[in-house]
Amino acid sequence: MFGYEFMKEAFIASTFIAITAGLVGVFVVSRNMSFLSHTLSEIGFAGAAFGILVGISPLAGMILFTLVSSIAVGSLSTESSRREASISAISSLFIGLGILFLSLSSESSSYATNILFGSIVGISSKEVNQLMILALFVIFVFIIFYKPLSFDSFDHIGARAAGLPTRLLSIAFLVTLALSVSIGAQIVGSLLVFVLLTLPGATAKYVVHTVPKLIMVSVGLSLAGVWLGLYLAFVTNWPVTFFISAFEVIAYFLGLSYKNWKLNH
Amino acid sequence: MDGRQYYTDRKDSEEIAVIEAKDLTKRFGKQLVFENLNFKIPDGEFISLIGPNGSGKTTLVKIMMGLEKKTSGELKIDKSQTIGYVPQFRNIDLDYPLDIEQFVRLNLKFTISPTKRRENNELIKTILAKTKLTELKDRPLGLASGGEKQKAYLAQSLLNDPKILILDESTASLDVEVKMQLMDLVKELNEKYNLTVIFITHDYELTKKYTSRALFFKGKTLEEVKVSDVSEDMFEMGS
Numbered sequence A: 001m002f003g004y005e006f007m008k009e010a011f012i013a014s015t016f017i018a019i020t021a022g023l024v025g026v027f028v029v030s031r032n033m034s035f036l037s038h039t040l041s042e043i044g045f046a047g048a049a050f051g052i053l054v055g056i057s058p059l060a061g062m063i064l065f066t067l068v069s070s071i072a073v074g075s076l077s078t079e080s081s082r083r084e085a086s087i088s089a090i091s092s093l094f095i096g097l098g099i100l101f102l103s104l105s106s107e108s109s110s111y112a113t114n115i116l117f118g119s120i121v122g123i124s125s126k127e128v129n130q131l132m133i134l135a136l137f138v139i140f141v142f143i144i145f146y147k148p149l150s151f152d153s154f155d156h157i158g159a160r161a162a163g164l165p166t167r168l169l170s171i172a173f174l175v176t177l178a179l180s181v182s183i184g185a186q187i188v189g190s191l192l193v194f195v196l197l198t199l200p201g202a203t204a205k206y207v208v209h210t211v212p213k214l215i216m217v218s219v220g221l222s223l224a225g226v227w228l229g230l231y232l233a234f235v236t237n238w239p240v241t242f243f244i245s246a247f248e249v250i251a252y253f254l255g256l257s258y259k260n261w262k263l264n265h
Numbered sequence B: 001m002d003g004r005q006y007y008t009d010r011k012d013s014e015e016i017a018v019i020e021a022k023d024l025t026k027r028f029g030k031q032l033v034f035e036n037l038n039f040k041i042p043d044g045e046f047i048s049l050i051g052p053n054g055s056g057k058t059t060l061v062k063i064m065m066g067l068e069k070k071t072s073g074e075l076k077i078d079k080s081q082t083i084g085y086v087p088q089f090r091n092i093d094l095d096y097p098l099d100i101e102q103f104v105r106l107n108l109k110f111t112i113s114p115t116k117r118r119e120n121n122e123l124i125k126t127i128l129a130k131t132k133l134t135e136l137k138d139r140p141l142g143l144a145s146g147g148e149k150q151k152a153y154l155a156q157s158l159l160n161d162p163k164i165l166i167l168d169e170s171t172a173s174l175d176v177e178v179k180m181q182l183m184d185l186v187k188e189l190n191e192k193y194n195l196t197v198i199f200i201t202h203d204y205e206l207t208k209k210y211t212s213r214a215l216f217f218k219g220k221t222l223e224e225v226k227v228s229d230v231s232e233d234m235f236e237m238g239s
């Protein structure tokens, strides 16, 4: 399948995206932000539509919207229940806005499908480069903040007690989350990007018990899903997104069963 | 060296205060939490901080930790004194993924130097042994018992070699036997390493048995009480 240039591009882009999503996903799960990452992808949809409407790229529009809203969330009340309620209220507004932007723009509706469901196979080498740079930036931030971010994500109260700058860490994390949503959506689409951002991390939690291993398993599952998805899509001509989400969901339930099995043995 | 001897050897240095408050006052907006607190905590003392719910115990230790701002007055803490703090509430649910050793390791500083890494591994080993967690180190913290969890919290707070240890209701909701084990452990650290301990509690028996003095929130002020004068009615909730 690598005989085709577009498959090579798709493969490189999705590899970077999968590594980023798997890495960030471990922290999304440990910080209890699955819900927020879902909302951010809906906001990202509006951002992409906005990008199309005003003539910047969908990726740029997405980054703009997700960055602004994740930082807004970061400065919102820290009490999580109240935060979730206000987030879900805002997210429905954004879906509506996305639909509005799309209908106002003169582009064809295939654009909308691409944003919602992903379009990895049609990706250009310029876009691949953009995604790679963004992915490397996210990975770089994680390397810099690895220790304190792990502490804050796996024991927020302890991290505060130890005097860590938890506010700063939270904002740094939200920025990387926004970027991950935006780049992940390029492959699986904004409708399902949270699959890549939450399921591998959640599955890892059921099978391993150290931060480095969580990251390895999560990245591994994310890569396996994306590679397998690309291959099967190439062979069958069915959508990549279908295979990726099916793989990650199956892995998740296998992980869950494994954990329950281990609890009883 | 025998712990007890060390304890008596220390006698003449006992007057060195590691923490000293002068007219310390805290308000949250208009709400007065406490007013004009004056107290000294000598080096190496095992002291309890008692008072009804909402009287300001947690707020006071948060001010010591620099996690809350005082409204007025003074709080002097000896610069050489690192503080280990075990907060009152922790959200560790059944699904919590890290094992006990990994949880403790969260408080390690980042390093790529192989020497430092080896030192860190040694340190973790020592701390796990000190807190009697060596055999439990691979158990997921989410599945650990209440007492094991408290020991893990304690172990984590001991990583940066504190001279003062603050325990905020660490024994609440533990069985009597488990409470005693945890307290024996803390007492051992107190005697062996001259660790100053500030122990927030609602437990009359533990205060009597383990501490040498109590700081008692009475209304908006704090009274120093000799342990022999500590009475059960000081622990009546909401008084």
Ligand SMILES: Nc1ncnc2c1ncn2[C@@H]1O[C@H](COP(=O)(O)OP(=O)(O)O)[C@@H](O)[C@H]1O
Residues within 6 Å of the ligand: B028, B033, B051, B052, B053, B054, B055, B056, B057, B058, B059, B060
């Ligand atoms: N961050 C805060 N903002 C406003 N009020 C607070 C805050 N933290 C504590 N309080 C109030 O201060 C008082 C003392 O609380 P706290 O120190 O937690 O008491 P204790 O630990 O003795 O039970 C309570 O009335 C509590 O509601």
Ligand SMILES: [Mg+2]
Residues within 6 Å of the ligand: B057, B058, B059, B088, B168
């Ligand atoms: Mg309290």
